[in-house]
Amino acid sequence: MTLLLASFAPPYWLSTLIKVIVISAVVPTTALILGMVFLFKIMSWMQSRLGPQEAGPRGTLQLLADGVKFLQKEDIAPNGADLWVFKVAPLVVLMSTLLLYVALPASMHLVVADLDVGVFFVLAIASLSVIGVLMAGWSSASKYSLMGALRAAGQLIAYELPMVLAVIGVVIQAGTMSLNGIVLAQNDGSIFGWGGIGFPYILTQFLGFFIFIAAVQAELTQPPFDMPVAESEIVSGYQVEYTGFRFLIFFLAEFATAFAFAAIAAVLFLGGWAVPWLPTESDWYYVLGPIVLFAKVMIVSFIIFWVRFTYPRFREDQLQSLAWKVLIPLALVNIVVTAVLKVVL
């Protein structure tokens, strides 16, 4: 089975077709899994309630039912809306999510494009969704939407910086920007000659991991960083005028992006698709790689959603000063220390 997969080398057009199909199947599936497991089940468990019970066994198909419900709804646009921009905006957000999955490696060869600058690509693409959010907020012709979009833009710009800076520590330590290269550097590495668990960068870059997760939380506009969609202040921010499948696309993009960011964190800090006891060149990773990566993604997602369900919302000024006065200086210190140690050791 694994040898069969290893020897599979389709022509260019066929591999492109397979990649497109796989990505367009994987993205909604990841959103469904995260929504189902965390938004419904873990959240209700943390809040001591049952959660959805009716659809499917123990309510596990609830999100699927919700999705079908959204698809049936009428596609409404507000009266003063700028129709063209209004309709395209969710697609821009979804496009940036889809592009995130392009660089994610699920094993050495199970990757759409093994880019030389994978980390850089991922960070650049992640900043594109803001354009879609701003388009949505402006074209809805509603003051709540506009407020939400402005908050989103301010927040996403502020938290992009700590995110990029937190990753630089890992890049310095690994000596490469390729995501596969970072995975190899961690699993082939050893701690003072002991290779029992490889060398996951969370041990040395714990500060970077903390900053990265906080910035991811803000980029996803999830509580406690959910100022742009704060229901109690500006109803739902830039999403308020959207119904039906266009709202569904926003929802899908949010959770699929959460999954993608958790996968990036798993690759950067937890060793990605590999386990240290199996050499990274083993053919078993064709099957094992996605499973290992999925397990690590679930661990990181649990941290992200745990924070989401537990903390109250920040105030706008607290949110900005956390980014500019705490996270960015910490990230800079982390870079300096990492660079000095890299040269000294």
Added chain:
Amino acid sequence: MLALLVAQNIAFYIIAALMVVGALRVVTCKNLMHAALWLVLVLAGAAAQYILLASEFVAITQVLVYLGAIIVLFLFGVMLTRAKTGTDEDLDNKNSAKFIGGGVAVLLLGLMGYSLIDGFKDTEFGNLMVQRTSEVSDSIFSTYLIPFEVLSVLLLAALIGAIVIARRD
């Protein structure tokens, strides 16, 4: 290899046509937000052209800096100041300004076209090799170290200047 070059050429012309249309719409659009969104198309097209030229690093920097930061600041500024939907009839320049702008555009086209043709003459490019990011960084931090440092100081000065102008106390 030939098939790849043909494909590259076709992609180049499609993207270039989109960029030209986008650029024209940026200056003729009667709606400020739409103009900014057409600019997104132009800048994204430039990034795509860099990828066709096999320089990943430049392309991704283009996306990060222009699309991710500058356009977002544009949109942010426009929305903060004049956020109305619909067209804006006074969003146009005087005829004299149009002529000067057109003249500068033609002059630039001539100058850059001439320097490109004169600089490369009959050079055949053949197969483009992917430019490794490590090569880019090596040349920045060795050969071009002094220009790089001068540029960073210049940017720092601009940053401080902007803060001084923006602060009123």
